[in-house]
Amino acid sequence: MKEEKKKNIQAPWADLKLSNEKLIKIYRDMLLIRRFEERAAQEYGKGKIGGFCHLYIGQEATGVGAIAPLREDDFIYTAYRDHGQAIARGMSSKGCMAELFGKVTGVSKGIGGSMHFYDLSKGFMGGWGIVGGHPPLAAGSAFATKYQGRDSVTICFMGEASTNQGVFHEILNMAMLWKLPIIFICENNGYGMGTAISRAMAGEHLFEKAAGYEMARGAVNGMDVIEMYREMSVAIERARKESLPTFLEARTYRFRGHSMSDPGQYRTKDEIDEYKKRDPIETFGSDLKQWNILSESAIEKLEEEIKAEVQEAVEFADASPQPSIDVLYDNVYA
Amino acid sequence: MANITYIEAISKGLWEEMERDKSVFLIGEDIGPFGGAFKVTKGFIQHFGEDRVVDTVLAETAILGAATGAAVVGMRPVAEIQFADFVTTGFSQLVNNTASIHYRWHVPCPMVVRLPSGAGIHGGPFHSRNPEAWFFHQPGLKIVAPSTPYDAKGLIKAAIRDNNPVLYLEHKRLYRHIKGEVPETDYIVEIGKGDVKREGRDISVITYGSMVHMALEAAEILQNEIGLSIEVLDLRSLMPLDTELIYSSVRKTGKVLIAHEDNITGGIGGEISALINENCFQYLDAPIKRIGAIDTPTPYSPPLEEFFLPNTKKVVVALKELAAF
Ligand SMILES: Cc1ncc(C[n+]2csc(CCOP(=O)(O)OP(=O)(O)O)c2C)c(N)n1
Ligand SMILES: [Mg+2]
Numbered sequence: 001m002k003e004e005k006k007k008n009i010q011a012p013w014a015d016l017k018l019s020n021e022k023l024i025k026i027y028r029d030m031l032l033i034r035r036f037e038e039r040a041a042q043e044y045g046k047g048k049i050g051g052f053c054h055l056y057i058g059q060e061a062t063g064v065g066a067i068a069p070l071r072e073d074d075f076i077y078t079a080y081r082d083h084g085q086a087i088a089r090g091m092s093s094k095g096c097m098a099e100l101f102g103k104v105t106g107v108s109k110g111i112g113g114s115m116h117f118y119d120l121s122k123g124f125m126g127g128w129g130i131v132g133g134h135p136p137l138a139a140g141s142a143f144a145t146k147y148q149g150r151d152s153v154t155i156c157f158m159g160e161a162s163t164n165q166g167v168f169h170e171i172l173n174m175a176m177l178w179k180l181p182i183i184f185i186c187e188n189n190g191y192g193m194g195t196a197i198s199r200a201m202a203g204e205h206l207f208e209k210a211a212g213y214e215m216a217r218g219a220v221n222g223m224d225v226i227e228m229y230r231e232m233s234v235a236i237e238r239a240r241k242e243s244l245p246t247f248l249e250a251r252t253y254r255f256r257g258h259s260m261s262d263p264g265q266y267r268t269k270d271e272i273d274e275y276k277k278r279d280p281i282e283t284f285g286s287d288l289k290q291w292n293i294l295s296e297s298a299i300e301k302l303e304e305e306i307k308a309e310v311q312e313a314v315e316f317a318d319a320s321p322q323p324s325i326d327v328l329y330d331n332v333y334a
Numbered sequence: 335m336a337n338i339t340y341i342e343a344i345s346k347g348l349w350e351e352m353e354r355d356k357s358v359f360l361i362g363e364d365i366g367p368f369g370g371a372f373k374v375t376k377g378f379i380q381h382f383g384e385d386r387v388v389d390t391v392l393a394e395t396a397i398l399g400a401a402t403g404a405a406v407v408g409m410r411p412v413a414e415i416q417f418a419d420f421v422t423t424g425f426s427q428l429v430n431n432t433a434s435i436h437y438r439w440h441v442p443c444p445m446v447v448r449l450p451s452g453a454g455i456h457g458g459p460f461h462s463r464n465p466e467a468w469f470f471h472q473p474g475l476k477i478v479a480p481s482t483p484y485d486a487k488g489l490i491k492a493a494i495r496d497n498n499p500v501l502y503l504e505h506k507r508l509y510r511h512i513k514g515e516v517p518e519t520d521y522i523v524e525i526g527k528g529d530v531k532r533e534g535r536d537i538s539v540i541t542y543g544s545m546v547h548m549a550l551e552a553a554e555i556l557q558n559e560i561g562l563s564i565e566v567l568d569l570r571s572l573m574p575l576d577t578e579l580i581y582s583s584v585r586k587t588g589k590v591l592i593a594h595e596d597n598i599t600g601g602i603g604g605e606i607s608a609l610i611n612e613n614c615f616q617y618l619d620a621p622i623k624r625i626g627a628i629d630t631p632t633p634y635s636p637p638l639e640e641f642f643l644p645n646t647k648k649v650v651v652a653l654k655e656l657a658a659f
Contacts (some may be wrong), residue, residue, distance in 0.1 A: 055376065110633070111454065129419075161391070166396070193363070194364045194369075196388060266367050
C-alpha cells in the first residue's frame with residue numbers, strides 16, 4: 001500500500017478543501033476517541049463504569065469522517081455505540097467520561113450512561129439503546145428542519161444489523177417519499193453482536209437495501225477517514241441543496257468485542273489482525289507524515305496532549321459528585 | 335439433586351424439554367454460536383443443530399410473529415428476546431396476534447417467550463424493564479416469573495408444555511447470584527400455583543421474582559429484631575394468579591404488603607390489591623400497602639438506580655409501618 005501511495009502525485013485529500021488545521025483536527029479526534037475508549041475499558045475493569053459499554057475502537061474513521069464535514073446547525077443521531085461520535089462532535093472528554101462514571105457532570109447528567117449520550121446544543125441527538133429505534137426520530141427531525149425552512153441536514157448512524165428491523169424500511173421509504181434532507185450512515189462492521197452479516201442478510205450488498213426506494217446509495221471504505229469525508233460531502237450537498245436523502249454503507253470493523261462482556265468466539269484472531277493492519281488512525285497518520293502535514297514528533301506531542309486530556313477527564317469524572325435524587329422526579333414531565 | 339444457579343436451571347430445563355420433544359425449538363437473536371446475550375443457550379447449537387436452535391436476524395416482530403405461526407401448526411417454539419425491553423418492538427404480534435389466536439380459532443398456540451427482565455445491573459432506561467404489566471392487561475397470555483432455580487427449571491418446563499403462549503420472565507440479576515437445589519429428575523412447577531416461601535402469622539408479603547429474596551431477608555431481619563412473623567408468598571405465576579393462596583394467606587395474617595420491582599402505578603400490585611379488597615375485606619386489619627420502583631424511567635447512575643428500586647431496607651420499613659398500624 002505504501003509504495004502505491006508514494007507514486008501518488010497528489011495527497012488523498014487534494015480534491016477536498018481541507019486546511020492543514022482541519023486535517024490535524026481529524027487525526028486528533030480519531031486519536032482522542034481511541035485513547036479515551038482504551039481508558040474507559042480500563043476504568044470499566046476497575047468497576048468505575050457499570051452497565052453496558054460498547055467501544056468504537058476500529059471504527060473511528062467512520063464517525064470522524066462523517067461528522068467533520070457537518071455544520072454546527074446540523075443534527076446527528078446514533079445508536080448505543082456513541083462515545084466516538086460524541087467526541088467527534090466536540091463533546092468534551094470530561095463530560096463523556098463523567099457520564100460513563102454516572103456522575104452529575106456527565107453529558108446526560110448520569111441518567112443515561114454509555115449508550116445514551118446527548119448534547120442538544122451541539123445537535124447531538126443521542127445515543128439510543130433500542131436497535132433500530134432511532135432512525136425514525138432522525139427522519140422526524142429532518143422533516144421538521146425542512147418544514148421550518150432551515151437548510152440543516154440530519155445524519156443518522158446505525159449498525160448494519162439494525163437494517164434487519166422492519167422500521168428501517170419504513171423510514172427509508174418515508175425519507176425518499178418526502179425528500180428529506182437526511183443521510184443514513186450504516187456502519188457495517190460485519191457483526192451484529194455475535195452474528196456475522198453473512199448469516200443475517202439475504203443478498204450481497206447491504207447498500208442495495210435502499211434500491212427499492214430509488215435512494216442515492218453506495219458503499220464507502222469506512223476505514224479511510226478521507227474517503228468518508230469525501231462521500232459525506234457529496235451526500236451533505238445533496239441533502240442541503242436538493243433536499244434528498246442518501247444511504248451510505250460504511251464498511252468498517254470493530255477491533256474490540258461487541259460490549260465489555262464479549263469473549264468473541266464467533267470470529268478468528270486472524271481476521272481481527274487482518275483488519276488491524278488497516279487501522280484507520282495509523283493509516284491516516286502515515287499519510288499525514290508522508291505529505292508533511294504532521295511530523296513524527298508532532299504526532300508524539302499530540303499523543304502526550306491527548307494522554308493528559310484523558311487523564312484529566314478521568315480525574316474530573318472521579319471527583320465529580322453523584323447526581324442528587326431530585327433529578328429523578330424533576331424531569332419525568334415538562 | 336444438583337446445586338445450580340438460576341441461569342443454569344433455565345438452561346437445563348430448556349435442554350431437557352428439547353431432548354424430550356422434537357417439536358420444541360429455540361428461536362432468537364445470537365442464540366446459536368454466541369450462546370445468547372446472557373449465555374442461556376451456550377452449547378445448544380452444537381448439540382441440537384441449526385434447525386432447532388434458530389439464530390435469527392435482529393427483528394423482534396419477525397421472531398414473535400414467526401413463533402406464533404409455527405406454534406399454530408404444531409411446533410413448540412421458545413423465543414428468546416435478548417432483554418425484556420426489546421419485546422416492545424414486537425408488541426403488536428404478542429398482544430394482537432398471539433394473544434387472540436386461540437380465542438378466535440380455537441387452536442392451541444403453545445409458545446414461550448423468554449424475557450430477561452429487571453434492573454439493578456446499571457442497564458439504564460432501555461435495558462432494565464419489568465414488562466409484566468404491559469401484558470398482564472392482555473387476556474390470552476400467561477405470565478410466569480420464577481425467583482429460585484427450582485422454580486425456574488420447573489416453570490420453563492411447564493411453560494413449554496402449556497398449550498398457551500407463556501411469557502417467561504427471568505430476572506437478570508438473579509441469573510448468577512442465586513443458587514439452589516434442583517432435581518435432576520423430571521418435574522414441573524404448575525403454572526397458576528404460588529408458593530409460600532416462608533410461613534408467618536403477622537403480615538403477608540405477596541411478591542415474585544427478585545423481590546422474593548428481599549422479602550425473605552426482611553422477614554428474617556424483623557423476626558430477629560422484633561419477633562415479627564412474616565409470611566412470604568411467592569406468586570411464581572402472574573397470569574393466572576393463585577388467588578386461593580393469596581386469600582388464605584390474607585385471611586391468616588390480616589395485613590398485606592405487595593412488593594414488586596416494577597414501578598408502582600399501573601403495576602400488577604394494584605390488581606392484586608383490588609382482588610384482596612373485593613374478596614377479603616373483612617379480614618383486613620390495615621390498609622394494603624404496595625412497594626415497587628418509583629414512577630420514572632430507570633436511571634443509569636448507580637446511586638440513582640438504588641434509590642429508584644425497592645430493596646430489603648424499604649421492605650423492612652414498610653413492614654414496620656404495617657406492624658404498627
Ligand atoms: C430492539 C433490540 N434488539 C436487540 C438488541 C440487543 N442488541 C444490542 S446491539 C445488537 C447488535 C447490533 O448490531 P449492529 O446494528 O450491527 O451494530 P454494532 O453493535 O455492530 O455497532 C443487539 C442484538 C437491542 N439493543 N435492541
Ligand atoms: Mg454491526
